[in-house]
Amino acid sequence: MADAAPGLRPRPKSPSVEIDGGVWRWHLTMAASILHRATGFGLYIGALIFMLWALALASGADGYGAFTTLVGSIPGKVVLFGLTVCVFYHMANGVRHLFWDAGYGFKPQTATATAWLVIAIGIVGALGFWGLLFMAGAL
Amino acid sequence: MAVVRSPLGRARGMGSSKHGVGHFIAQRVTAIALVLLVVWALAASLQLAHGDYDSAATWLHSPVNAALASLLAFAAFWHMQLGMRTIIEDYFAKPGTKGLLLVVNVFISWLGGALTILAILKVALTSSGMNV
Numbered sequence: 122m123a124d125a126a127p128g129l130r131p132r133p134k135s136p137s138v139e140i141d142g143g144v145w146r147w148h149l150t151m152a153a154s155i156l157h158r159a160t161g162f163g164l165y166i167g168a169l170i171f172m173l174w175a176l177a178l179a180s181g182a183d184g185y186g187a188f189t190t191l192v193g194s195i196p197g198k199v200v201l202f203g204l205t206v207c208v209f210y211h212m213a214n215g216v217r218h219l220f221w222d223a224g225y226g227f228k229p230q231t232a233t234a235t236a237w238l239v240i241a242i243g244i245v246g247a248l249g250f251w252g253l254l255f256m257a258g259a260l
Numbered sequence: 261m262a263v264v265r266s267p268l269g270r271a272r273g274m275g276s277s278k279h280g281v282g283h284f285i286a287q288r289v290t291a292i293a294l295v296l297l298v299v300w301a302l303a304a305s306l307q308l309a310h311g312d313y314d315s316a317a318t319w320l321h322s323p324v325n326a327a328l329a330s331l332l333a334f335a336a337f338w339h340m341q342l343g344m345r346t347i348i349e350d351y352f353a354k355p356g357t358k359g360l361l362l363v364v365n366v367f368i369s370w371l372g373g374a375l376t377i378l379a380i381l382k383v384a385l386t387s388s389g390m391n392v
Contacts, residue, residue: 164340165344168336168337168340169372172333172372175333178379179383182313186313208302222288257306257307259306
């Protein structure tokens with residue numbers, strides 16, 4: 122990069138080239154945004170699992186048994202728990218987006234607070250839901 | 261703002277075709293529907309999670325359950341097609357790759373939605389006992 126002409130202040134650079142200079146920093150709101158996309162991607166796969174549930178049910182008792190055995194295995198439960206986190210997070214952050222669409226919640230402090238809130242809902246919601254599953258004797 | 265419009269568009273007096281916000285609105289409407297449907301589905305899955313085939317099939321024989329499950333599939337597969345479209349448009353600049361992925365996304369979403377809804381309807385419309 123060429124040096125600034127003599128007598129002139131250095132021209133401002135893009136934040137991307139000033140990472141070491143401390144202009145760029147990680148924001149929670151950014152993490153929340155990335156998580157929204159990541160959980161949405163996860164739920165794309167979740168919808169296909171919903172499809173498999175319906176197809177297995179339509180195929181009869183044997184097919185449904187094979188499906189429940191698969192999702193009831195340890196790896197199956199790990200995937201389903203991850204999808205439960207995705208459901209609660211994506212739903213909570215989706216509602217956050219709807220409030221933004223209506224013009225509310227843009228103050229930086231508010232946006233950061235609601236980012237914490239939806240992350241908490243994602244984790245606590247999934248744990249609570251699996252607690253209910255456990256109490257119902259489904260695990 | 262007038263300079264933004266093409267001379268031909270101005271001459272014809274035509275404005276926007278009013279379809280530009282279709283994606284935005286569809287994404288929001290399906291999102292609102294999904295909040296309601298997913299809360300219902302979570303409650304229902306608590307009931308179904310420890311059930312066997314018979315209880316799940318019986319559950320889908322209720323027209324309310326079959327209708328809401330079908331609507332859940334409809335809204336979910338539509339919403340996910342819209343969301344994945346945005347992801348593809350963001351990360352794939354090459355027109356060929358982008359176009360191919362967009363078509364694949366549409367095909368997966370519509371096929372998934374059709375299979376899910378028809379499977380639900382098959383169970384819902386099969387008279388009790390036939391599959392047992």
